[in-house]
Amino acid sequence: MKTSSINLAEQYGELIELLELQLEERISPDQFARLEAIIRGDSQARRLYLEYIDLHGMLYYDTAAPHVSSESVSTDAVATDAVATDAVATGAVAIETPTVIETPTVKVAPSSGTRPSRRRQSASYVPAALSCLALAAVVGLLAIQGGDHIEKPEIVERPILGTEDIAATAPDRLPNATPEGGRRHGPVQINPVGPKAPAIVQAGSNFEGRTIERVYNAWEGGPAPRATPTSTPHVGNSNSEIVAFINRRIREGWQDYEVTPSPTSDDSEWLRRAYLDIVGHIPTGEQAQAFLTSKAPDRRERLVESLLDDEDYVRNWTTIWTNLLVGRSNPREVDRPALKKYLRESFAMNRGWDDVVSEFISAQGNHKENGATNFLLAHVNDQALPATATTARLFLGQQLQCIQCHDHPFNDWKQKKFWGFHGFFSQMEVESVRTEVALVDSGAIPEGIFFERRNGLMEATDPEFNGRRFRPEDVNDQTRLRKELAELMTTGETTDVAQAFVNRIWQHFFGAAFTPVVDDMGPHAVPSHPELLDGLTRSFVQSGYDVKQLIRWVTSSEAYQLSSQFSKTNQIDDPAIGQMPLFSRVYVKSMTVEQAFDSVMVATRVGDALGSDWDAVERERQRIQRQFVMQWETEDNDEADLFDGSVPQALMMMNSPLIQTALDSSKGTYIGRVVRSNRSEAEKIEAVAMAALSRRPSAGEIAAVRQLARSGERHPNFEKGFSSSLEDLFWAYLNSNEFILIH
């Protein structure tokens, strides 16, 4: 691409400015003459002119049709992260358009280094309600523990008045603010396996000469050739057999690669993880207390059972799938409440995933009455091409979008496959009358799906999926192509629908999928554990696509019980640097913005503080979420990752007046109740630790709080000083990596 490297601002700055005038029809004849002169003699300039006006024309021609995000949900796939980040890094900087709306509280700092990282944010904080003095004390007080792991609440300063560029100072001031969004542990950032390892991480800076495939889709040091299981694995039918099968396959990986798994996580680490993974928020202090004092040998299984029955299970998965299906920024035609209602019912009734998917693909009718229609309605723009691509990506784990225009460069997928798949959506039409929108099948089936090859020649195909082709003579007026497709997709002992779902669930719980990109499972993406993926997929199909059952298997596996901390013996097991995951530990995940917000709600009982003014809580939730969606949408299409779970972002959230209220012990808040209760000092400290971190306070933390209270620094009166120190402790806990990461 000759022009790609052109630095807009420098070489052709004048041309661009003239073009801007031209595009807005503000150009004077003299300026126009100048424009002409520039492009007359310079083919490079002419090219740039064309590219620029082409962009204008595209926007004009498509009237900036609602964008269908192709977000790759790759919380764990740094491969995509690095590339995507790189791809838009400058974009992200420039996207900071300060003129439009005021109060951008967080912005992206210009990245100047070799490896642009979206984690380099600068943040400007609004004034915190709490005293700034406190921070100095707390910092001194709690900077007690050092070490390699996240298990230490590092104290982050309370926000300071005015604006401040955290990015510039971050490494010093936020010692463990996990610059990689919490995906690494502690300060150890060194490539543990020598020179060959970090190809993917480095990809952002310099991957010229690498193939895309390499960067996107390959595990570094991944499995050699055993791409597809040679025979159907023997799994067994009972739940215990299936769990044993998972354990066996995972252990084989440990042996092959000579790693020793991390020790089993302690109950509080595991409890917190299970809550966040299954119901989307941390447990309350009381729930944590109850679990930690339980001696029942099957307490973990029981907890999973009760969480699966919790109404927040339904809410959590509804949120996750709503965001996946239509994104957080709502496309025009979509009736979000109706979609959510459909999902809520599906998850509450634990409908088979095959049914749910079938319904999304074949849904007809009014978008308010049939919530399932909203998925396709969100993607019907641009001749429904996005519907094709998104359906394939979300439900089949296949990224077909690039073979829309050309054959896949790295595997044998042909353009024809895309158009054959697309053909199933050709009957679909949108009827809209005022605000009422309906998705219908008009009944007319086109004779042949035409597409243009890159050489300009046309080719034709018919609707075709997995070898089943619908030629004109195979269809009649009664044929409903989308129904046929749904049927084809969900029939068989193993299906891509099941496989894609298993991969996604696995990623959700372990922080890494079997493939580098969770929804890119095409022939080029070799899974880390092919037999396991295959076996689990078959079991899932056999269970009737039972979502809760799949979660039971996954959460009862040996691997899910492990700690997230690694040791020397399994350092190499780090998909964050592109290594093939061995699941010898549970990888640390960042909270989503929903998880973070809901967890702060649970910890602080904001609802109680407001006298159960739930509307206020809901408004605040939406306000905060909007803030993050707007600000992070620019950087990565992975909307689920907008909130990167870093401490600066969490801090921003904490600056909400609502949360400040909740942290104030003088009102009827949780912390206020703890302070005023008859409990002993130690018990009070424990209550705070339980509420925030679901664990008992360390001896060091207890001693530090006491010492601070006794010092009279916070208040000459010990009682008051102690209360105030408790508040500080609570605040410090909530701002720690330990709080904001799922580990």
Added chain:
Amino acid sequence: MPSEEFVQLFSRTQRRIYLHILGQVGNPTDADEVLQETNVVIWSKFDRFELGTNFIAWTFQIANFEVLKFRDRRRSSRLVFSEDVIEAIAEESEESQDDLDLRRAALGECLGKLRAKDRELIQTRYAPGNKGKDVADVLGRPSNSVYQSIGRIRKTLFECINRRLSAEGVR
């Protein structure tokens, strides 16, 4: 009657023809006009097109000719390019189709990366019939600042596309 295949070809290539024309005339509404005239010619000559040959090349020829006719009608205007420049642009455009296609494909994604409010602004700007000035009126903001914002967003999109393409330079 034109064959089904011809109709398909025609409808699938409209945007490319439009963009090809736009480069030469430099203004979306003028490009609309020339496209209409080009289409009239395409339809009247459908029987001269041989299926299996390059449809785009054929229509581009027609379009180029219509652009020159348009240029002739507007010769008194000081806001149209000279013939030699138009021809140079047409040639550049024909040569760049492949790359431009890739850029077009990348645009959607880049739009998705905009902040919601920026995307909203660009959508308003390009809503049917709107110009920068109208957006300023709608938003009640000084038109200069709106022009500036829109320009900045366009440049952002442009850079984003550049980056996407250089990232995928191997394609």
